[in-house]
Amino acid sequence: MPYLVHSPQDREEMLAAIGVETMDQLLVDIPSSLRIDELKLPRGLSEFDTLAQVQGLADKNRVFPDRLTFRGGGVYRRFIPTAVAAVTGKPEFYTAYTPYQPEASQGTLQAIFEFQTLIAELTGLDVANASLYDGATAVAEASMMARVQTGRDEILVAGYLHPEYLEVLRTFSEGRGMKVRRGDEPNAKTAAVVFQQPDFLGLLVDARGLTERAHAAGALAIACVDPISLAILAPPGEYGADIAVGEGQQLGLTPSFGGPHVGFIACRKDLVRRLPGRLIGSSHDAQGRRGFVLTLTAREQHIRREKATSNICTNHSLCALAAAVYMTYMGEAGLRQVADTSFKRAHSLSERLSKLPGWEMAFPERQFLNEFPIIVPKAKPLLRRLARKGVLGGLEVSRWFRELKGVVTFTCTEVNDPAAIEHLVELIQASS
């Protein structure tokens, strides 16, 4: 049986039915200059030769070991228990598409329901959706919710939001007449105050104060949070944030050169109609057995086109499944241990680094968890030297923020063991 479903005879019959003699006649409207008569491709390779060639390409990559990676900036190396891949790799889940029909997809629907429940618990909010693409689009989607909810069109971004999230927010805003402003003084035009906790530099912000300030101006508060940090920090629901969003990569997903990752979004119950995407609920079938169904997807998102609050009608189901397995497997105590260990390692690194000659914490009065900004003398050549020695040093943030010249953010997670930290400090000392 060939891969192509139409036999030559089928084709002839179809052509005859529409009164055309050859397939080429269907393409006459395309100018001949744009048509390709023959693809100049080399002959096919055997599987063995193909693998060898691809391996040759892969070998050109410089791969830094997890424990020697001290760069975060939104994507983090963490230990991923083998259980995660064992579940996501099951063929029942590992399909190309997420089916939502309850009669065919109880496993998928239950997995999404679990993910939603875990995110709602972690953020301390009433309801979470089936996931979004990533942290950046989650910020943009939450901002659009606030705009529709308040009827106002300004989004106020307080402090250091991830610069790429800001770019995505600006892109979303442009076509919708939403204005994005940086600052922390909301006014009567402000739909929402968006802040990141900890911020892009790793520093803790006054989340409660910003939330109260947003509410006093009649705006919503959108907290962009690090999910691991919620094991030890107050959850957004506790300090009154209306919507919590974030990037879920740290919950069991590899950096993978930036994606695919998973975004999450949770909100207060009275905002549920504004929530983009899908929502899975628990229900009962005709025989009274517990089951899971697509409970809510505001219909307007499918059919109101340009008037819709959001046009997201899908999610990142397999990545959300990985996150759900990770959270379940780690449990409350495990997550806290991960957050706590990362905190301790980063603080031990910051103590070592800030004692180096010329090195200085960029914001010594501010607190941080597992990522911190530090002023580094001659950062660029230093980072290059470290890379040659197989160590991925911190991230130069002046690339996005001119006022942060010479500032580099370093990150530690539980994978950066004390010996790795020692190795980093020794390399820096040796090279300065």
Add this chain to the structure above:
Amino acid sequence: MAERRYAKTHEWLTVDGKTATVGITDFAQAQLGDVVFLDLPKPGRKVSRGEAFGVVESVKAASDLYSPVSGTVSAVNDKLSSNPELVNSDPLGEGWIMKVEISGAVPDDLMDEAEYEKSAEASAH
């Protein structure tokens, strides 16, 4: 009881002094099917005639609601947030949607019941 007038976009309107009460017609609710949610404006919002002031969502569609008059929204029917089905069961009564303080005159090209029925019947085919 003031005479009920109808817009082509399937809203009805009754006027008492300067206050207009607005809802959707029986024909409209029947076409929509079970109403599950209404997105309504806040009192105090100014609306112009023909402007979309809200959305009605049913199990099979989501449609804009258009204001048949210009003015300021003075009240919305709060019962609809917990009982949107009132729009189906009593579209001309308990299922009213909003009240508007009219600015200027009531447009004189709104239809009476007989005209509206004829127009709705035509649009159903």
